[in-house]
Amino acid sequence: xxxxxxxxxxxxxxxxxxxxxxxxxxxxxxxxxxxxxxxxxxxxxxxxxxxxxxxxxxxxxxxxxxxxxxxxxxxxxxxxxxxxxxxxxxxxxxxxxxxxxxxxxxxxxxxxxxxxxxxxxxxxxxxxxxxxxxxxxxxxxxxxxxxx
Numbered sequence: 276x277x278x279x280x281x282x283x284x285x286x287x288x289x290x291x292x293x294x295x296x297x298x299x300x301x302x303x304x305x306x307x308x309x310x311x312x313x314x315x316x317x318x319x320x321x322x323x324x325x326x327x328x329x330x331x332x333x334x335x336x337x338x339x340x341x342x343x344x345x346x347x348x349x350x351x352x353x354x355x356x357x358x359x360x361x362x363x364x365x366x367x368x369x370x371x372x373x374x375x376x377x378x379x380x381x382x383x384x385x386x387x388x389x390x391x392x393x394x395x396x397x398x399x400x401x402x403x404x405x406x407x408x409x410x411x412x413x414x415x416x417x418x419x420x421x422x423x
Contacts, residue, residue: 319334319358319359320334320335320336320358321333321334321335321357321358322334322335324339324353324355326353326365327365327366327367327368327369329365329370329371329372331355331357331363331365331372332355332357332358333355333356333357333358334355334356334357334358334360334382334383335358336382336383337355337356337381337382337383337384338383338384339353339354339355339384340353340354340355340384340386340387340395341353342354342387342389342393342395343389344389344393345389351366351367352364352365352366353365353366354375354384354387354395355372355384356381356382356383356384356397360380360381360382361374361375361379361380362374362375362379362380362381362384362395362397363375375395375406375413376412376413377406377413377414377415377416378416379397379404379406379416380399381397381398381399381404382397382398382399382400383397383398384396384397384398385397385398385403385422391407391409392407392408392409393407393408393409394406394407394408395407395408396419398422401421401422401423402418402420402421402422403418403419403420403421403422404416404417404418404419405417405419
């Protein structure tokens with residue numbers, strides 16, 4: 276009986292270890308200038324990106340997207356998909372990387388458009404999802420087409 280309990284404890288410990296390794300330590304933490312959103316993603320492939328004096332990380336296999344919201348030279352905002360698949364942005368004066376509201380998840384950035392406010396599109400598999408910034412806030416994510 277003691278051997279069965281001991282084996283059960285060893286199995287439980289192994290499962291707890293696997294669960295802890297599979298769950299990102301700061302997945303629920305909001306990004307700030309001291310802890311970028313992409314830090315704490317366990318075993319995710321990530322690439323560094325520096326903007327306006329702040330380092331963030333984007334998911335391997337995805338590409339950062341620079342948005343040009345006005346006619347001035349240079350980009351105004353950068354968007355990335357973090358290793359945790361959350362969507363983050365940074366702009367001059369933002370103080371660091373910020374997660375876009377709405378609990379969006381993506382595989383890659385898809386595009387942006389400024390003709391009707393500020394619209395950002397991401398790719399999730401073969402679907403395209405969009406959010407729009409109008410009247411000082413980001414609106415919810417919605418399916419806005421297919422990719423490829």
